[in-house]
Amino acid sequence: MTANLITLTDPRSAAAEAFRALRTNILFAGLEQPIRAFAVTSPAPEDGKSTTLANLALTMAQAGHDTILVDADLRRPAQHTIWNLPADSGLTTMLLDDAAMQNPPLHTVAENLRVLTSGTLPPNPADLISGKKMEQALEALKSKAEYVLFDAPPVLAVTDTALLASKLDGVLLVMKAGKTRRDYAQRAKEALERIHVRIIGVALTNAPQDDNMRTYYGVKK
Numbered sequence: 236m237t238a239n240l241i242t243l244t245d246p247r248s249a250a251a252e253a254f255r256a257l258r259t260n261i262l263f264a265g266l267e268q269p270i271r272a273f274a275v276t277s278p279a280p281e282d283g284k285s286t287t288l289a290n291l292a293l294t295m296a297q298a299g300h301d302t303i304l305v306d307a308d309l310r311r312p313a314q315h316t317i318w319n320l321p322a323d324s325g326l327t328t329m330l331l332d333d334a335a336m337q338n339p340p341l342h343t344v345a346e347n348l349r350v351l352t353s354g355t356l357p358p359n360p361a362d363l364i365s366g367k368k369m370e371q372a373l374e375a376l377k378s379k380a381e382y383v384l385f386d387a388p389p390v391l392a393v394t395d396t397a398l399l400a401s402k403l404d405g406v407l408l409v410m411k412a413g414k415t416r417r418d419y420a421q422r423a424k425e426a427l428e429r430i431h432v433r434i435i436g437v438a439l440t441n442a443p444q445d446d447n448m449r450t451y452y453g454v455k456k
């Protein structure tokens with residue numbers, strides 16, 4: 236487990252409180268139109284997607300919601316590092332092996348929280364993500380938990396995220412204060428809207444506050 240899990244290591248911090256606010260907003264956003272499965276994305280690498288999603292997943296689990304966190308960034312997976320898990324069997328195992336599709340290699344990391352790591356990285360991530368097997372995997376995972384959260388690559392860099400998001404109930408868009416360029420933020424939003432993906436929220440990481448892990452949240456009107 237790494238220092239990035241501030242909701243675990245310091246649940247009374249301002250950052251942990253911000254993650255609880257993020258959770259509440261997502262739960263409320265789901266009242267109008269159900270949100271059972273969503274992905275995180277951002278315009279670029281290193282914006283804080285994986286860290287944000289790991290903390291959000293933990294916060295949802297802490298509130299009693301049975302949650303599965305899936306590493307669907309099949310280019311630069313990070314969840315196995317964050318949770319200190321083996322990455323050799325995971326999502327891609329599920330997509331390639333019928334037995335794993337029925338019985339996915341989930342790791343319980345906390346009460347109400349299971350993690351499916353990336354599995355061995357394939358040469359063709361976009362094909363795997365867009366295939367029929369991915370739809371089967373999504374249904375299988377949704378049948379096992381209340382919420383299924385997907386870590387994903389940057390939306391402007393590769394097509395994987397758009398392909399994945401179009402199968403889900405929405406995305407959480409992460410922006411990094413002081414780094415994400417305005418035009419990239421705009422392009423990321425447009426790329427998702429073009430394919431009718433619902434943006435369920437925007438999380439700002441690296442906000443210039445006294446606590447360097449603060450994350451703020453805004454609901455999209």
Ligand SMILES: Nc1ncnc2c1ncn2[C@@H]1O[C@H](COP(=O)(O)OP(=O)(O)O)[C@@H](O)[C@H]1O
Nearest residue numbers: 280281282283284285286287313440441447448
């Ligand atoms: N809210 C935050 N504030 C400050 N640093 C952060 C925050 N979230 C992540 N980081 C740091 O930024 C780096 C990239 O984070 P990561 O979550 O892996 O980004 P991504 O998944 O977008 O590539 C990591 O070193 C992580 O510790």
Ligand SMILES: [Mg+2]
Nearest residue numbers: 284285308313
């Ligand atoms: Mg990442």
